[in-house]
Amino acid sequence: MGFDLIARRSSLLRAIGLAAVALLFTLTAADAERRTALVLGNSQYQHAPALANPVRDAKAMAESLKGLGFDVVSGFDLTKLQTQTTIAQFAKQVRGADIALFFYAGHGLQVSGSNYLLPIDAALEDETSLDFEAVPVDFVLRQMSRETSIRLIFLDACRDNPLAEVLAKTAGVRGAKSGLAEISIENGGAGTLVAFATSPNQVAYDGSGKHSPFTSALLAHIGETNVSITEAMNRVTADVFKATASKQRPWSNVSLTTEVVLHKVDLNSPLIVGEAGVPGPQGDSDTRNATANPSSSANDAQLALNVLRQKIPKLASDDPIFFDVPIDFGDPEIDGKSIAELIKGEPRFSPVEGLDNSVWQGKHCDGCHEWNETRLCDQAKNFAANDVSVLRLQHPLGTRFKVALAKWAQGGCK
Incomplete structure (x- = not known):
């Protein structure tokens, strides 16, 4: 996959993130x-x-x-x-x-x-x-x-x-x-x-x-x-x-008498998303009144964003992130490795959901994505700017790798 495909996927991920914000308004x-x-x-x-x-x-x-x-x-x-x-x-x-x-x-x-x-x-x-x-x-x-x-x-x-x-x-x-x-x-x-x-x-x-x-x-x-x-x-x-x-x-x-699900999402719930990426009016008068009140709507949207941000995994260390310095991710599979080292290795997860294993397993990340430090920095800046829509979603090297990239970009991609 080339860098253009990565950019298109990033736009898709932003759209998915907006849908996720709206999904929060469906009570379970x-x-x-x-x-x-x-x-x-x-x-x-x-x-x-x-x-x-x-x-x-x-x-x-x-x-x-x-x-x-x-x-x-x-x-x-x-x-x-x-x-x-x-x-x-x-x-x-x-x-x-x-x-x-x-x-x-x-x-x-x-x-x-x-x-x-x-x-x-x-x-x-x-x-x-x-x-x-x-x-x-x-x-x-x-x-x-x-x-x-x-x-x-x-x-x-x-x-x-x-x-x-x-x-x-x-x-x-x-x-x-x-x-x-x-x-x-x-x-x-x-x-x-x-x-x-x-x-x-x-x-x-x-x-x-x-x-x-x-x-x-x-x-x-x-x-x-x-x-x-x-x-x-x-x-x-x-x-x-x-x-x-x-x-x-x-x-x-x-001895549970009921099913216990700690992270439950209703995937079949009807979803209407307005221009701001939050649900538009649908049905009852309470919802319409809340939408008609810009202050209430803005507060609800901010609350939804904050909840989503809480789901973004945290790194195990608050130390600055550098391209070629080992990182304490909080993920034992990649702890102690640097960004430079990881992008030359094999992906841990499929780069696209549903992609046949033969297409990506055994490949090297930098060859597949044509990654170099400059292009990776551009992608990392996108992660930092669109944290809610991007950082919660899986990455070929794991979600915490994506979080580290965003932090690396915030520090100037040093």
């Missing part, structure tokens, strides 16, 4: 839902070796959930007291929520079938330590079960935990293990999903990349358009199983 069930999440991640343990990924995992999950409409209460590298304070804040906010979600990354253990999360100041020197230093998972689940309809729990807390061995040997506590135990699900509301990074009583990998295998897969699938949470977990399981060479298999316990 998700728009009316109240969603509240608690996200915790602990890495810097004071009495055990630090873990590389949990805080990064939790921060990335918090951002992803905000983009899916959740009010997020979060905490990173918290002591026991700080953890209790954060859970108390969550308990106040979550009451009556349509969807209550809990994500934890860090050390956890089970003792005689009960699961505990470990704050960073946990030492576990004797049997009483559990009561005063650890946080029972059941305690968190009770807080998110008050008058809530749907409960989603994700525990990336099965990493190898030396404190479990210390507790078992020094304190003589029977049944102290690193892996977590199966959690029984109580009836209530529309049900519960509990997802573990690995099977009960097994140990999960922290991972050598930017995120653990479980969190990487969860981030990739939890917000997929019109994909149910149960199907998303099937995809997560497949990804983790493959990434760990069949050594780690996530496990879920599900």
Whole structure:
């Protein structure tokens, strides 16, 4: 494909973006839902070796959930007291929520079938330590079960935990293990999903990349358009199983009585787009009155744009972007590579939806697009100028590559 085709595709993408703005005005069930999440991640343990990924995992999950409409209460590298304070804040906010979600990354253990999360100041020197230093998972689940309809729990807390061995040997506590135990699900509301990074009583990998295998897969699938949470977990399981060479298999316990879709879009809804790229009047008098009021219409359009911008993925680092300097994208597939390096490699996704794999797989990006630094800068400037219509959409090298290009252009394509 030549550069002219890229320009034509960019115009098409802008048009698609305008349609996406209008689509926001079609209410779905998700728009009316109240969603509240608690996200915790602990890495810097004071009495055990630090873990590389949990805080990064939790921060990335918090951002992803905000983009899916959740009010997020979060905490990173918290002591026991700080953890209790954060859970108390969550308990106040979550009451009556349509969807209550809990994500934890860090050390956890089970003792005689009960699961505990470990704050960073946990030492576990004797049997009483559990009561005063650890946080029972059941305690968190009770807080998110008050008058809530749907409960989603994700525990990336099965990493190898030396404190479990210390507790078992020094304190003589029977049944102290690193892996977590199966959690029984109580009836209530529309049900519960509990997802573990690995099977009960097994140990999960922290991972050598930017995120653990479980969190990487969860981030990739939890917000997929019109994909149910149960199907998303099937995809997560497949990804983790493959990434760990069949050594780690996530496990879920599900009692949902309704389909849960966190990113729901009604593709069959009628859509009328006005000249400004927002819906024109269609049908009821309230809509016509809102359109007749320029101030109201402008506010609605700006709100729609802001919502769309929240769906644009963020880079893992705020550092300036340079053409030939490695970039921390926040995508393990391309992290640590520069723009110059990536455009000489192979595409990860089809450059045009539906294009036969034989046309693009095995090709090199710079040859296909006739990319050089100058032409790529022109394309990057288009991304920066049309962020809403372009940056949310897939790119042959991934969406975050496109976000990096826009940032590179904003810095003068240096």
